[in-house]
Amino acid sequence: MAQEKAAATGFVANLGKIYGIYTGSFIGFVLILAVLEQMGVPNKIIGYCFVFLTIGVYAYIGWLSRTMELSEYYVAGRVVPAFYNGMATGADWMSAASFISMAGGLFIAGYNAIGYVLGWTGGYVLVGVLLAPYLRKFGQFTVPDFLGVRYEGNTARVCGVVVLFCASFTYIVAQTFGIGIITSRFLGIPFELAIFAGLVGILVCSMLGGMRAVTWTQVAQYIILIIAYLTPLVWLSTKFYGNPFPELAYGQVLDQIGVLEKKLGIIRQHAAPYVDATGKFSWNEFHNFWALVLCLMVGTASLPHILMRYFTTPNVRQARQSVGWSIFFIFLLYFTAPAYAAFAKLEVYQSVIGAQISTLPAWVQNWSQVGGLLTIADANGNGIVDLTKYVITGPVLDLGDIKIHQDIIVLSMPEVAGLPYVVSGLVAAGGLAAALSTADGLLLAIANALSHDIYYKILDPKASTRRRLVVARTLLVVVALIAAAVAGTRPAGIIQMVAWAFSLAAAGLFAPLVLGIWWKRTTSIGAIVGMMAGFAVCLFYLIATQYFGMPLWFGIRNISCALFGMPVAFILTWAISLMTAPPSKEMQEFVDSIRVPKGDVAWAGKAHE
């Protein structure tokens, strides 16, 4: 026991060295595969190497981090330094949607899609300023824990678990779906089988070590995903523009795109804000842009799998710093994504449109042979790819003779840049790392809420440590299996489901969390009614518009359904709190105590451990 403890501290003290060696070995591994490719090893083998070796490494870390201690299982023993927690949060945060689909969305919709880039970064300011340090001081295991203590009782706790479950489950289904797509493409196995192969990948990281294992694999996954995302673009930018920073080089690319747009007569300009299908400014697009940005930002600050990452730092100060590192590591990918879109667009306008179909670039030929992502159809039979329109239908851009799916933009970039296949394998490994790490974080958030908040706190408060850990692991497997089964039915698109998850969390959890810390007058009844009403309005709007054809309110699309739920939650919480008796003196002291980093938490009501 003492020895293990010493080993654990040694590990934390040597993180820089360990992950340095890890990064070096990974780069070495990629170079060896590059040499093997030149020696004639087939692409399929290289793809297999990437998928199995990376999953093997994650599994190994998961095995090393196995634990039988509650605080290690739930909050990684609270030893994760700010910098590494930032990396882990980055991987936890960036999912298949960020890695694969976002750049493609920007490619298709231009400025309008930047709402995703803004919405998925700015929320961290809210996390860092309003929530993370106070939840860390509170120092329990889960987000519903906070609701249960601040709003005195199991009603608030259960409401919190319900919202958490709905939001996180929607999200994890989307991730499992993404894992299925990547695995099936690179292993060449059927989608349904690939989902379950991916499931094994998720469970090996999280089952034995809980949060501790997930933390250290997420750091490893972040390193792989960021190398994979930046490599093709840095290469391309250096090769064609002599500038190793694609983020700076794409200014001139936008210029070239503008010139070509005029020449080709494209009505919808890449850099033009808030335009609709006709290419003109539209108030409806304008409103939807704002609604989406707000919902994604507030959702960021409400999703429990993100908030619980800040429970793992050694102290409040590091929790705050860690939010800074998180957004920095996320920023590295997000400010590169629009460059992907610009380079891809220029390539399409320059080398594909107007080209002879018989002499198209190699990447177009390759990708038009794999099912459905890119199709070329010569409508008038002149042998040339003509651009006759610019129509967006869901994730597909229809230019007339060529149709492009958004997911192809990141995946095909290595070939566009003329890089060897090994880089494509690298990108697949990155996408897989992104999807696995997010799925793990979500899975843990759901299973922990069920095992800790429902099982231990409500059903069986006398359960032994051993029993609690058995229950936690069993629930982990059960939730994972259900998520995989639902994902197997191929529900709505990834980005749409992810955005729903954000809205559900934003409408249900943001008001009770923020008001609970910043407004002492918030009462239990006010918070519970506000939380459930906000969540219900959001869910109603989502289901009624999506499945029952209800007309949109003010033209706001249902991915931003929290726009209606959030104000309801805030106003009801405020109004009912003022109508009910103020919280007890003990509760006010409890709030005071979590506002200050130093000192003990002044527990109100029942004793806590």
Next chain:
Amino acid sequence: MAEMTPERRDAYWRKTSRLMWIIMVLWAFFSFGVHLFAVQLNEFKFLGFPFGFYMAAQGSLIAFVVLCFWNAIGQNKIDEEFGVRED
């Protein structure tokens, strides 16, 4: 906690709240305010980008990173001033 008088605690929270509001106003400006004028800003160039596009794709993101670190550093200073830093 016990060593902090209610007055001092209130003063601490006033300073903390002030920092919170400053950062929230800047957050709102970079999240929403500046992009209200994206169409007009696109008339100007910045580092070779249309300015409105630049602010949405890069400028605001840089601002968010700075705001998060600013909050961490600023709040640490307040903690030290009031002697409520941990360890």
